Amino acid sequence: MKLSPIFLLFFLYNISFAQNQNISNYSFGDMEPYIAVNPANNNNVIAAWMKVTGVQQTTIAVSYSNNGGANWSIPTNLPHLYPQFTHADVSIDFNSSGTAYICYIDYTLTQDSGYICVSSSTNGGQTWSNPVRAFSALETTDKNIDRPWLMVDRSSSQYNGRIYVTSKNVEDFVTTNHVYLKSSADGGLTWSAIKIIDDSIPCDLVTSMGCLAVGADGSVNVAYFSYNTQLSLFPRVILAKSTDGGSSFTPYQVALITGASVINDTLQGSMTLSANPTNSSNMVLTFIDGRNGDADVLCLKTNDGGFTWTTNPVRINDDALNNGNQQDMSWAGFSPSGMYCAAWRDRRNTGTSVLSPFEIYIAASWNGGSTFGTNYRISTVTSPDIPIQKGNDFIGISLSNNFVYTNWCDYRTANYEIFTNRDTLANVLGIKTIKQNKQIIVNAFPNPSSNEVNFSFFLNQDYSSATVYITDAIGKTLATLVNSPLYSGQQSLSFNVKKLAKGSYYLNLNLEGLISQKSFIVE
Numbered sequence: 263m264k265l266s267p268i269f270l271l272f273f274l275y276n277i278s279f280a281q282n283q284n285i286s287n288y289s290f291g292d293m294e295p296y297i298a299v300n301p302a303n304n305n306n307v308i309a310a311w312m313k314v315t316g317v318q319q320t321t322i323a324v325s326y327s328n329n330g331g332a333n334w335s336i337p338t339n340l341p342h343l344y345p346q347f348t349h350a351d352v353s354i355d356f357n358s359s360g361t362a363y364i365c366y367i368d369y370t371l372t373q374d375s376g377y378i379c380v381s382s383s384t385n386g387g388q389t390w391s392n393p394v395r396a397f398s399a400l401e402t403t404d405k406n407i408d409r410p411w412l413m414v415d416r417s418s419s420q421y422n423g424r425i426y427v428t429s430k431n432v433e434d435f436v437t438t439n440h441v442y443l444k445s446s447a448d449g450g451l452t453w454s455a456i457k458i459i460d461d462s463i464p465c466d467l468v469t470s471m472g473c474l475a476v477g478a479d480g481s482v483n484v485a486y487f488s489y490n491t492q493l494s495l496f497p498r499v500i501l502a503k504s505t506d507g508g509s510s511f512t513p514y515q516v517a518l519i520t521g522a523s524v525i526n527d528t529l530q531g532s533m534t535l536s537a538n539p540t541n542s543s544n545m546v547l548t549f550i551d552g553r554n555g556d557a558d559v560l561c562l563k564t565n566d567g568g569f570t571w572t573t574n575p576v577r578i579n580d581d582a583l584n585n586g587n588q589q590d591m592s593w594a595g596f597s598p599s600g601m602y603c604a605a606w607r608d609r610r611n612t613g614t615s616v617l618s619p620f621e622i623y624i625a626a627s628w629n630g631g632s633t634f635g636t637n638y639r640i641s642t643v644t645s646p647d648i649p650i651q652k653g654n655d656f657i658g659i660s661l662s663n664n665f666v667y668t669n670w671c672d673y674r675t676a677n678y679e680i681f682t683n684r685d686t687l688a689n690v691l692g693i694k695t696i697k698q699n700k701q702i703i704v705n706a707f708p709n710p711s712s713n714e715v716n717f718s719f720f721l722n723q724d725y726s727s728a729t730v731y732i733t734d735a736i737g738k739t740l741a742t743l744v745n746s747p748l749y750s751g752q753q754s755l756s757f758n759v760k761k762l763a764k765g766s767y768y769l770n771l772n773l774e775g776l777i778s779q780k781s782f783i784v785e
Contacts, residue, residue, distance in 0.1 A: 281640065281642055281683050281684070281685070282640075282641060282642045282643065282681050282682075282683055283331075283334065283681065283682050283683075284675070284679050284680070284681055285309060285325050285334045285337070285669070285680055285681070285682050286311065286313070286323065286325075286337060286679045286680040287679070288313060288323075288337070288677075288679070289677070290313070290314040290315070290677075290678075291313070291314040291677070291678035292311050292312070292313050292314070292323065292671065292678055292679055292680045293311060293312050293314075293650065293653055293654045293671045293678055293680075294311055294312045294350070294351065294352070294653065294654060294655060294656045294671065295309060295310065295311035295656065295657070295658045295669040295670060295671065295680045295682075296309065296310050296311065296352050296353050296354050296656065296658045296669075297309045297310075297354075297658035297659065297660045297667050297668070297669045297682065298354040298355060298356060298362070298658075298660045299356075299660045299661065299662045299665075299667060300356050300360050300362070300386060301356055301358060301360070301416060301598060302356070302358065302359055302360030303360055303386070304330065304662040304663075304664075304665075305327075305328055305329055305330045306326065306327070306328055306360070306386040306387070307326065307327045307330065307331050307660070307667055308324065308325075308326045308327075308354055308362055308364075308383075308386070308387040309324070309325050309326070309327075309334070309658065309669050309680070309682060310322055310323065310324045310325075310352045310354055310364060310366075311323055311352065311669075311671075311680045312349060312350055312351075312352065312653070313337070313339065314678075315339070318348070318371055319348045320348050320349050320350060321339045321340060321342065321348075321349045322339070322340040322349045322352045322364070322366045323337040323338070323339055323340075324337060324338055324339075324340060324364070324387055324390070325337045325338075325387075326386055326387030326388060328386060330665065330684065331665075331667060331682065331684040334682070335387075335388070340364070340366070340381065340390065340393070341393070342368055343368050343377060343379070343393065343395075346370055347368045347369060347370060347376070348368070348369065348370075348371060349366050349367060349368055350366065350367045350369075350653075351366060351367050351408070351409055351410055352364065352365065352366040353365050353366075353410065353411050353412045354412070355412055355413050355414045355425075356414060356416075357414045357416065357423050357425075357449075358416045358422060358423070360384075360386075361382055361383070361384050361449070362382065362383040362384075362386070362387055363380055363381070363382050363383075363412055363414060363425055363450055364380070364381050364382075364383070364390065364412075365378065365379070365380050365396070365410050365411070365412035365427055366378070366379055366410070367379075367407055367408070367410060368393070369399065369407060373399070373405060373432060375399060375400065376398075376399040376405075376407050377395040377396070377397060377398055377399065377407065378395070378396050378397035378407050378410045378427060378429055379393035379394065379395060379396065380393065380394050380396045380412065380425070380427065380446075380450045381393045381394070381450075382449060382450055394450055394451060394453075396427055396444055396446070396450070396453045397410070397427070397429055397442070397444060397453075397456065399432070401456050402431070402440075402442070402456065404431035404432070404438055404439075404440065405431055405432035406429050406430070406431055406432075406440070406442045406456065407429055407432065408429060408430050408431060408432045408433070408471075409429060409430050409471035409472075410427050410428065410429045411427065411428045411429075411471065411472060411473070411474045412425065412426070412427045412474075413425075413426050413474050413475065413476050414426075414476070415476045415480055416476070416539070417476065417477065417478050417479060417480040417539075418480075418708075419479055419480025420480065420507075421480040421507045422480070423447075423449070424445055424446065424447050424507060424508075425445060425446040425449070425450050426443060426444075426445050426474060426476065426482055426508060427443070427444050427445075427453075427474075428441060428442065428443050428459070428471070428472030428473075428474045428484055429441075429442045429443075429472070430442065430465075430469060430470060430471050430472060431469065433469050438464075438466075439464070439465035439466060439467070439468060439469045439470070440458050440459075440460055440464070440465060441458070441459040441460050441465060441470060441471070441472035441484060441486045441502075442456050442457065442458060442459065442472070443456075443457045443459050443472065443482075443484065443508060444456055444457070445507065445508045447507075454508070457508070457511075459472055459484050459486065459502045459511055460486060460488065460500070460502065460513075462513050463488050463490065463493060463498075463500050463513045464488060464490055465486060465487060465488055465489070466488065466489055466490040466491075467489040467490065467491070468487045468488070468489045468497060469487075470486040470487035470488070471486070471533075472484045472485070472486050473485040473486065473533055473534060473535035473547070474535065475535040475536055475537035475545060476537060477537040477542045477545070477567070478537065478538065478539050478540065478541060478542040478707065479505075479542035479567075480505075480507070481503060481504060481505050481537075481542065481567065482503070482504040482507070482508045482511075483501060483502070483503050483504075483535060483537060483545060483568055484501070484502045484503075484511070484535075485499060485500070485501050485502075485516060485533065485535040485547055486499070486500055486502070487499060487500075487519075487533075488500045494518070496518045496519055496520050497518075497519040498515055498516070498517065498518055498519060499515075499516040499517045499519070499533075499547065499549075500513050500514070500515060500516060501513065501514045501515075501516050501535075501568045501571075502514075503567070503568050514568055514569055514570075515571075516547060516562060516564075516568075516571045517547075517562060517571065517573075517575075530550070530590045530591040530607075530654075530655050531549070531550040531557075531590065532549070532550060532590070532591050532592050532593060532655065532656070532657075533547065533548070533549040533550075534547070534548045534549070534592065534593050534594045534595070534604075535547050536548070536594055536595050536596050536602065537596070538596050538600050538602070538630055539596055539598055539600065539707075540598075540599060540600035540705040540706075540707040540716075540718060541600060541630065541705065541707060541709075542567060543564070543565050543566055543567050544563065544564065544565055544600075544630040544631075545563065545564050545567070545568055546561050546562070546563045546594065546596075546602055546627075546630065546631035547561060547562045547563070547571070548560070548561040548578070548592050548593075548594040548604050549561070549592065550589065550590050550591075550592055550606075551575070554577070554583055554584050555583075555584035555586075556584060556585065556586050556587060556588055556614075557588040557589050557590050557616075558577050558578075558579055558589055559577070559578040559579045559589050559592045559604060559606045560575035560576065560577055560578065561575055561576050561578060561594075561604070561631050562575050562576075562631075563576075563630060563631035563632065565630070576631065576632070576633070576634065578592075578604050578606075578625050578634050578637075579606070579608065579610075579623065579625070579637060580625070580634075580636060580637045581608075581610040581637075585610070585614075586614035587608075587609045587610045587612075587613070587614055587618075588609050588614070588615075588616050588618070589606050589607065589608050589609070589610075589623075590606065590607050590616075591606055591607045591655070591656070591657055592604055592605070592606040592657070593605050593606070593656065593657040593658065593659045594659060595659050595660060595661055596661065597661035597662060597663050597666075597687070597752075598661075598662070598663055599663045599705060599718035599719075599720070599752055599754065600630070600705040600707075600718060601626060601627070601628060601661065601663075601687055601720060601752075602626065602627040602628075602630060602631055603624055603625070603626045603627070603659065603661055603666050603687070603690065604624065604625055604634075604659075605622060605623070605624045605640075605657050605659045605668045605670075606622070606623060606624075606657065607620040607621070607622060607657070607670075608620060608621050608622070608623040608637075608639075609621075611644070612644060617647045617649070618647065619644045619645060619646050619647060620644070620645055620647065621639055621641045621644055621645070622639070622640050622641040622657070622668065622670055622683070623637050623638065623639050623640070624637070624638050624640055624659075624666065624668065624685075624690055625637045625638065625690070626638075626666070626687060626690045626691050628691065628703040628720060629703050635690065635691045638685075638689065638690045640668060640683045640685060641670075641672070641681070641683070643672075643674045644674070645672045645673045645674045646673045646674070647673070648671060648673050648678065650678075654671050654678075657669070657670045658670070658682075661687070663687075663718075663752035663754075664686060664687060664688075664751055664752050665684055665685065665686055665687065666684070666685055666686075666687055666690055667682065667683070667684050668682065668683050668684075669681065669682040669683070687720060687752070688720075688722050688750055688751065691720065691722055702719050702720070702721065702771055702773065702776070702778040703719060703720075703778075704717055704718070704719045704769060704771065704778060704779075704780035705717065705718045705719065705780075706769065706780050706781075706782045709782045709783060710782070710783035710784065710785040711759055711782065711783070711784065711785070712759070712760070712784065712785050713758070713759065713760060714756055714757065714758050714759065714760075715756070715757050715759055715769075715782050716754065716755070716756050717754070717755045717756070717757070717769050717780065718752065718753065718754045718755075719752075719753050719771070719778075720751070720752055720753070721748060721749070721750050721751060721753060721773075722750055723750050724747065724748070724749045724750055725747060725748045725749075725773040725774050725776075726747050726774065727747070727772075727773075727774050728744055728745075728746065728747060728748040728771070728772070728773050728774070729742065729744060729745050729770075729771075729772040730742070730743045730744035730745075730755065730769065730770070730771055730772075731743060731744075731769075731770050731772075732757060732767060732768070732769060732770070733767065733768045733770055734765070734767055734768075740762075740767070741757065743755050743757065743769075748773065755769075757769070759782075759784045762784045763784070764784050764785055765783070765784060766781055766782075766783055766784075767781070767782055767783075767784060768780065768781050768782070769782065
């Protein structure tokens, strides 16, 4: 039987791969994973993690998939700069054309020398270039090579392709606490001078990693903790924002920290900043917080590029409030079309102790962090607690327009292994979410525009009757973009506005009587 292109696309979209694959399969420990989807080829996914290879020595292991996570390559180990060095803290990102960049620490356990290294791959993670030393621990007096974070600018701005890496000082050698940044404009071959991000509002009495996000407009955004009693009686979360490619930063207050915290070395209090690739005004900060009596996954958002933030955080985990069950180790990100998803360790089904077994849950937001769908468990087996205070601080999550990929450290085999999961965004959102919302959320980018507007929206079900059309401010229909059935999944449409006069216009959806509308501006 020959399948029509539309039916074939729908069929492929609904294929469900085996969940919870063990991609490390190693006799010693595997911890702190990361995962990234290639924006130029969504079938290509790269995972990496910290792998124990000897007594007090670890290396970065890398595995890749070329069929959307159905199968994974045998892990390979990245090389050390020197035999006595050890690896930690890996992150991965792609540029717009599909070149992957991987960032990690290579250092001595005595911490008298070390580097933040960056390598690249042009074949989807199969091979990697020789590592380039982006940071040296001896550049500053406080050993500036802890918790590096790498991101690549994939915006349409003049900084497209620029690579950014943030880092912080090593806690064991604290004289001052700072967040640092470097950038590369030549694909990671050479790096800028080191820059202190928290110079005007310093970290001071707290140490903080720099949570890095590159906006749809090419802005560089770094969130960090600050506690300077001369500037504020309370600890704060600060956003440092750059609109000139990382040359200069302006600080903005995200939140005051006034409540009691339950976060400690056993309960991991991760913080993630994510920028909406379809809306340069929207960013979401997800974090672990104990204000409700136990550890919850909360988020704050901005709709003006970070100048102001919501004051009442949204609680993402949907179990009963103050039930004593602890959520921790949250991580989050956006899909290319603007769908937001968070993942975390959850103990709602296992007990009230921080040492209780855990499961991995995720939840998605269709409106930039304002509301979330029903929580969705992705771990098929409960894992015993992992009693590692330092060295197991991350969960990996990455989204394409149709799928969410997650990986984490799991102890179900009585060994520390990296498990990965792929699920559809339709499953994560659930049809119930769309019915509760009563409208389809449409993203428009760029908005305003003088050339072309790209619209994207997500459907959880098929619609046998669908009309998508453009109207002016008084309701006159100017163009019909769709007048045919639409099928579940991510939808993308474009409309050329060059011939329209300056003003406000609307994209309208009529899906079997379900009406949604998105305004856009022609400038």
